[in-house]
Amino acid sequence: MKKTGTLFLLLAALLSSCKESNEKTYLPESTGAINSLVVVVGNEMWRGHVGDTIRKHFAAPIVGMPMDEPLFSIDQIDPKFFTGAVRKTRSILYVKKDTLSLAHIKKDMYATPQRVGVVKGTTDAEIIKNLEEKADEIIAAFRRMEIVAAQRRFERSLNKEGVLQEKFGIELKIPSIYKVGKQEDNFVWIDREIQKGTANIIVYTMPPNSFKNKETLVKDIVAMRDSIGEKYIPGTTVPGKVTYMRTEPAYAPAVFPVEISGLKGVEVRGIWDIKNYPMAGPFLTYILNDKENDRILVLEGFVFAPATEKRNDMFELEAILKTLRFGKTEK
Numbered sequence: 001m002k003k004t005g006t007l008f009l010l011l012a013a014l015l016s017s018c019k020e021s022n023e024k025t026y027l028p029e030s031t032g033a034i035n036s037l038v039v040v041v042g043n044e045m046w047r048g049h050v051g052d053t054i055r056k057h058f059a060a061p062i063v064g065m066p067m068d069e070p071l072f073s074i075d076q077i078d079p080k081f082f083t084g085a086v087r088k089t090r091s092i093l094y095v096k097k098d099t100l101s102l103a104h105i106k107k108d109m110y111a112t113p114q115r116v117g118v119v120k121g122t123t124d125a126e127i128i129k130n131l132e133e134k135a136d137e138i139i140a141a142f143r144r145m146e147i148v149a150a151q152r153r154f155e156r157s158l159n160k161e162g163v164l165q166e167k168f169g170i171e172l173k174i175p176s177i178y179k180v181g182k183q184e185d186n187f188v189w190i191d192r193e194i195q196k197g198t199a200n201i202i203v204y205t206m207p208p209n210s211f212k213n214k215e216t217l218v219k220d221i222v223a224m225r226d227s228i229g230e231k232y233i234p235g236t237t238v239p240g241k242v243t244y245m246r247t248e249p250a251y252a253p254a255v256f257p258v259e260i261s262g263l264k265g266v267e268v269r270g271i272w273d274i275k276n277y278p279m280a281g282p283f284l285t286y287i288l289n290d291k292e293n294d295r296i297l298v299l300e301g302f303v304f305a306p307a308t309e310k311r312n313d314m315f316e317l318e319a320i321l322k323t324l325r326f327g328k329t330e331k
Helices: 002-025 043-047 049-058 084-088 124-154 163-168 214-232 311-321
Strands: 036-040 073-077 091-097 102-107 115-121 179-184 187-194 197-206 245-247 254-260 263-274 277-290 295-304
Touching: 036 049, 043 049, 049 073, 049 091, 049 124, 091 124, 102 124, 115 124, 124 311, 163 179, 163 187, 163 197, 187 214, 197 214, 197 277, 197 311, 214 245, 214 254, 214 263, 214 277, 214 295, 254 277, 263 295, 277 311, 295 311
Parallel strands: 036 073, 036 091, 091 115
Antiparallel strands: 102 115, 179 187, 187 197, 197 295, 245 263, 254 263, 263 277, 277 295
16 A cells, blocks of 8 residues: 555656646747837836937847838837737847846747847846847847748748759748749849839849959949849830849948858848849848859849838848758758
8 A cells, every 4th residue: 555655646646747848838829020020118117218228229220221220120018018929929139137247048948949139237227228238139039030930931831943953052932922024044133023113033143253352342333233133134115225133232231251051151231222223122142152063152132122121121132032042952
């Protein structure tokens, strides 16, 4: 009887432990539109210098856009209302005056996938200091998660055309709504219709020695884009004038280091226009050093959608280009 009783207690404890473990590990699926952010902060702080600092970083204008569009669409909520469904939001910034001074990122607190940036301080000045120091890291964590969320959404139905594999030995996970519109020996143009315009992807290669001098890198990138535009992307017919897509000459593009699928290179953000015709929009270009194949691989996304917001369309293109893989992959 004593052994049986002991065994029963051990079994009961084991079952109880399993139940508690399951309750702790289960999290609901996170919610929220792409590039949306819930900021949990007191109303008074939101209206003051703390709120100004939050907006300066998290609603900063995106680089390379023809009109100002913020990094995130922000919904502010007072901490006393931070309950229920709002806790399942994918990206959350929690700012609070406390006895502690800290700033860190928490993963999957209330839902999954989820990132919660937590910033605390004993005074407004301390909170602002912590925000200034940690904002870039928190933003990067939010953006990485948003990229994955966007990729998961469009991976449900993928384009099955194999032109990129055939011509360049690469694959991109592209939503099925995109279609190949033009292909040449060293150039592929894939696009889809969006509100009042099109979202576009182009892929081509350049010789491995195309960019030799760091001092002239931006100039060389502009020259490359303009030559490709003149050759493959004509503009609207204008009698007596040559029209083609080029880099907007009034705005130098911004260049950042990047690594995608093991290839190092640069990310270029700027504005394109049509020479001799009033059309323009944002572009995002990845110029990657593909040493194994003795070439420079160029992936670009650009949007034409006059008088409309383009942030989320450009973000989708970024998410697509970052799915770059070499060789055949299953879809």
